[in-house]
Amino acid sequence: MGQTIIDVKDVTFHYHQEATPALSNVSFQVKQGEWLAIVGHNGSGKSTLARILNGLYIPSTGSVHVCGIQLSEETIWDIRKQVGMVFQNPDNQFVGSTVKDDVAFGLENNAIPREEMNRRIEWATKRVKMDGFLDREPHHLSGGQKQRVAIAGVLAVQPTIIILDEATSMLDPIGRNEVIETVRELKNQSSLTVISITHDLEEASKADRIIVMNGGKKFVEGTPEEVFLLDDKLVEIGLDLPFPFQLSKKLKEAGIPIQKHHLTEEGLVNELWTLRSKI
Known part of the structure; x- marks a missing residue:
């Protein structure tokens, strides 16, 4: 693994002044080129954490550094340039009438020149094995194909980190496997850092390291082998081995x-x- 690329220190986050924080004193680091899975049942704080890492939320207390940049109201857009996010429902992510148009969307927003845009679209769709579908309408694709296109759209803007926020939860087993294998290949072929937010421990077992969240706090952290040795304790907090x-x-x-x-x-x-x- 490379140098520390994300550093989260003592982060607490409240929604609308609620008495119970959604996150409470959470700390961890992520190394460049690492695949970290953050798991937990609904309400555990894992998705809130993902949105903080992407600058969608600002911590109530504590600090977050991404690629050496401290998260604040002034640095949100600098951090979002470093972090790409793939969300849960692929149908809610499409904005283009074709696969090519959709992958181009983020590039157009960043004012990438057309020649460079075409090169990146070709490169990104090849990386996820969707270059043969450029003129297809997205609604004609399978769930797994749609998520691979969503990943291509993120890759095209060349982020340092990609976050998968429950990105496989609405897919069938075949589509889920397509997406996970795509992410594994991307990570192995480059220094891309991956953070997957999931409640599925079988998916999390593919990662280099796992953080288990429970009640807004870090319950345990370690390799998949170390975490699964907790066995029944994971079941007690609502997770399926x-x-x-x-x-x-x-x-x-x-x-x-x-x-x-x-x-x-x-x-x-x-x-x-x-x-x-x-x-």
């Missing part, structure tokens, strides 16, 4: 000599196949 992890646990309890609790189906299948070959 990934199916491969649950199945690994059940198999061990049944006496099958599984060596670890697996986070992916592939890992579990591979170990079961290895055990079978030894019998």
Whole structure:
């Protein structure tokens, strides 16, 4: 991982002077090129945190630095140039009549010259494997394709950080996998920093690190392996453990000599196949 690119210190945030804060004394750092998943049930504070990182909200107390810039009313637009955001419902994000027009929207707002705009549109749509759909109308695309176009629109403006705010929650399993694999490839091919906001621990298991939010506070932070060792404590705060992890646990309890609790189906299948070959 690279240098610290996001630094959140003791952030508290209130909505309209409410007595109970939506966020309470939250602190963490994100390294350049890292994939951080922020998870929690509804009302845990994870989406509020995402909006603070993008400058949509300003903390009541505490500080946020993004790419060395301290978040304030005066620096909101400087920070938004560094952070791209993909939201939950792909249908609510389209503004163009074609895929090409939609990806061009952010570039036009930033007054990018047409020649450079065309180059970026081609580059960004290729990165998400949607360059063959430039003249398609967005409403003819599948959910996963729509979110890949939304990601292309963010990539085209070349942010340093991309935030996925429940970006897969309305997709079917195929579309969800398309988006997650696209993000994984983008991260592996570049120094792009990814923050995914989700309630899905199976999705979060793909990240480098996880922060679990509960009641507006940071409940736990660590690698997926470290976080999932909390097991029933995560269930108690309303989260569902990934199916491969649950199945690994059940198999061990049944006496099958599984060596670890697996986070992916592939890992579990591979170990079961290895055990079978030894019998």
